[in-house]
Amino acid sequence: MDTSVGGGGVLGAAGPTDESGRVTVTLRSYSGPVQIVASGPALFYPDPTSPPDGTGSPAAIQIPSTFVLSSYVARFGSGAPVVPVTLLTTLADHAALAYARGLHSSHPGRTTITAALEARDPLFVTHVTKAAAAWGPGTLRSSVPAPLTTTAQSLVDVAFAALFDVALNQLAKDTAVLAGYSAGPGGLTAPTLAQLLEEDLDADGRLDGIGQGGRVIHTAGSTPVKLGTDFLRRPLAVSLLTWVRNVVENKSGITDADLASAQVFKSMTEDTSDLFGSAPTEPFDPLDRTPPELAFVVEPPRYLGSTILSLTVSAKDPSGVKAVYAQAGAARQTGTLADGAWHIDVPLPSVGHNTVTVWAEDLAEPAPNSGLDLAAPYRLVIDAVRDPDPPTAIYDSAFASYYDERGMTIAQGPSLFAIVPAVYSTAPKVALPNGGQVYKAATRLSAGGPPDAGELETTNGANVPVLRFYVPFNPSTDSPIASARFRVAMSCPLCGPVPPASGDLLPSPTVVPQALYFDLPLSTETIPALATVSGPASLAVTLNLADAAGNASSVGGFGFTFHVVGPPLAVVEDTAYPGLGDLRGTYPYKVGGATAGVDTYSTLWDTTSPNFFRGAVRVLRFIVSNPSPLPVALSADFAQAATGSWQMVETWPRQSWTEDPVNPVIDNSNAAVPHYIDGFTFYQATYWAQTYTGGAPNAEGAPFPCAGGWTAGWAAHRIGDTATRYACSPVTPIGPTETATFSTASVTPQVFAPRWTGKTGQ
Numbered sequence: 112m113d114t115s116v117g118g119g120g121v122l123g124a125a126g127p128t129d130e131s132g133r134v135t136v137t138l139r140s141y142s143g144p145v146q147i148v149a150s151g152p153a154l155f156y157p158d159p160t161s162p163p164d165g166t167g168s169p170a171a172i173q174i175p176s177t178f179v180l181s182s183y184v185a186r187f188g189s190g191a192p193v194v195p196v197t198l199l200t201t202l203a204d205h206a207a208l209a210y211a212r213g214l215h216s217s218h219p220g221r222t223t224i225t226a227a228l229e230a231r232d233p234l235f236v237t238h239v240t241k242a243a244a245a246w247g248p249g250t251l252r253s254s255v256p257a258p259l260t261t262t263a264q265s266l267v268d269v270a271f272a273a274l275f276d277v278a279l280n281q282l283a284k285d286t287a288v289l290a291g292y293s294a295g296p297g298g299l300t301a302p303t304l305a306q307l308l309e310e311d312l313d314a315d316g317r318l319d320g321i322g323q324g325g326r327v328i329h330t331a332g333s334t335p336v337k338l339g340t341d342f343l344r345r346p347l348a349v350s351l352l353t354w355v356r357n358v359v360e361n362k363s364g365i366t367d368a369d370l371a372s373a374q375v376f377k378s379m380t381e382d383t384s385d386l387f388g389s390a391p392t393e394p395f396d397p398l399d400r401t402p403p404e405l406a407f408v409v410e411p412p413r414y415l416g417s418t419i420l421s422l423t424v425s426a427k428d429p430s431g432v433k434a435v436y437a438q439a440g441a442a443r444q445t446g447t448l449a450d451g452a453w454h455i456d457v458p459l460p461s462v463g464h465n466t467v468t469v470w471a472e473d474l475a476e477p478a479p480n481s482g483l484d485l486a487a488p489y490r491l492v493i494d495a496v497r498d499p500d501p502p503t504a505i506y507d508s509a510f511a512s513y514y515d516e517r518g519m520t521i522a523q524g525p526s527l528f529a530i531v532p533a534v535y536s537t538a539p540k541v542a543l544p545n546g547g548q549v550y551k552a553a554t555r556l557s558a559g560g561p562p563d564a565g566e567l568e569t570t571n572g573a574n575v576p577v578l579r580f581y582v583p584f585n586p587s588t589d590s591p592i593a594s595a596r597f598r599v600a601m602s603c604p605l606c607g608p609v610p611p612a613s614g615d616l617l618p619s620p621t622v623v624p625q626a627l628y629f630d631l632p633l634s635t636e637t638i639p640a641l642a643t644v645s646g647p648a649s650l651a652v653t654l655n656l657a658d659a660a661g662n663a664s665s666v667g668g669f670g671f672t673f674h675v676v677g678p679p680l681a682v683v684e685d686t687a688y689p690g691l692g693d694l695r696g697t698y699p700y701k702v703g704g705a706t707a708g709v710d711t712y713s714t715l716w717d718t719t720s721p722n723f724f725r726g727a728v729r730v731l732r733f734i735v736s737n738p739s740p741l742p743v744a745l746s747a748d749f750a751q752a753a754t755g756s757w758q759m760v761e762t763w764p765r766q767s768w769t770e771d772p773v774n775p776v777i778d779n780s781n782a783a784v785p786h787y788i789d790g791f792t793f794y795q796a797t798y799w800a801q802t803y804t805g806g807a808p809n810a811e812g813a814p815f816p817c818a819g820g821w822t823a824g825w826a827a828h829r830i831g832d833t834a835t836r837y838a839c840s841p842v843t844p845i846g847p848t849e850t851a852t853f854s855t856a857s858v859t860p861q862v863f864a865p866r867w868t869g870k871t872g873q
Contacts, residue, residue, distance in 0.1 A: 144224050145187040149180040149196050159260045159277045160284055162359050178302045182252055185228045195255045198305050199235060199275040205309045207231045209316030217385050234386045239271050241378045246271040264363040278351035285350050290332030299330060307338055318343055319388035340388030345395050348379040349476045352397045367397045396429030402482035402489045403428035403471040408452045414496045414590035414659035420457045431474035439467045459497040463588035467493050498590040501664035502656040504580045506545050512577035514538040516552045521681040521738060529681030533738035546670055549576045554678035554739040556641050558634040564617040567632055578631040585625060590660040595629050601640050603648035612638040644675045678743050685732040696729040
């Protein structure tokens, strides 16, 4: 204050004000900055936030005698300017003085009050509106506020000038409720609230809630409210919205939509000037009629083993988000805001399905919008299944998957060789009990490609043994199986160390209520070490299961013995063998080139003779062929089970034998018909000269060839013998018949060089 002019710095005084609150102060011979101040023990104004009392008189706000209303005139000269003195201009004066004294941390240098007014006044105007055509930033001290509580008004500069004061009055009333002020005298009013704001500005020129010496400024009351950096931003805008929607008090006709269009609410809530502190501002949309939109930041699990479902939710709303809620059952949970997202832990009351509802409320005024009864995205509903039990598995011992291959045969074609590709015999499939025995041919250990559960459970062309397991599953309480794996540990006497096989079980196509089925084929595709098995191998099977809820279990106790047997070969009798003329065979008894006295006809059947065709005669011949592309070893004793015995029965034509000399049978009808055998001529009837008497010649000049006569031997021509017409068999015929049965001989299998040597697949 310049005390060199006037009386102690006072240039003039006047009062009291008239009914409209006006007073004229006369100044003489002065130019420069001047401050208009108003105070006194009986100052009051009509309360813009309360209806008239019962007498029809408006309620009044008493201004404390300690409170001074003021407004600077930056450059007073001649003329008669109209200077409004309001709560807004009073606060602007305190801000300018602190600025001029260098108390603002961003402007530490001292300056003139005129420069300070030019720097600070526009900030108070733009705090009300930043719309360029609404209220000029340089007209704070000349815009006389319009009476918004009495008559209709247009939204022009004088209406904007009145908004701060009516909003501050409503803010004082709203804050008094929050702070717990008691009714009656001594409550919180706009002037007493302005006194706290003056203290805030006097300390550092900012509305940051910090007074002299760092003291935190707050209201009185049972629950004091702190006047922080946001106090005149969002709370002021909310209070202004409350007032403008009060049609009883707001007679101007100005609506919330008008103020929103003029950016009043946006200017207040999003003011980032250095008039305030640096705390972040909260969004505010007075026209907001919808609740916050929600989305899951992290997709919630549908299945879980614990009782707590943790949700992370994003919530967006132009008015800001008041709270996010979640509910399962009767209990409602409130989320906490951290790192820009809302986090909620929801207890799930039931095992099985739980309906979880998530919604939010915003900060819209006068009442928040709630998404509780709406649909997405304002309300999110999920079905969460609580499943605390790990899965288990049971072996399906009734599932018939394969047949024993020990007796398997192979089909042959007309050439007597196996058909390629092989056509194997089949048998009814049987179930494999836990601990059972598996018999598979060495050349049939593969499934022929990637195993397919559908094919394995139906046609199963490769006859793969399939272990089928089922997991008890109740869709009302259980979570699906997320992982089903196997581990097979194999051991056998000749295998050596074998690494365990592991992999995924095959989901079965079999659909059965209350169960999920899985298949494990025992083939080289799933257990590669089966290709190295020699003899029986022990298979210990363990299942590792995990469900979608995170429960896991290891289920064992399944064991089987896997036998690898010799591969099936095609074995067929060569029925054409009797006509092949094989000297080693019994057909057709030719011994051409035989040594006299050694390989005689009779020795062919004398199994006690060391000359018995070198100890063996081929009775039958079999052809063995292999249709597999894999080589198969064939041992000489592979057919030992075919051992047995055989007998030879011969029927001799009459022309080849002597006629019974005792009971001659003469067939003269064909007597002249010659028969030619081995260069000799035989007739149907052959007559000896006499019964054998010691070598006397017969009618043809030859003695009876059998010493001892008819009863001692059997005269016959040895087929294939060109040196002797008749020979005598030591075998005594059974009576005078034409059939002879020779003694039984043992049969011993013998393997000769395969006919298919060098031919793959034969």
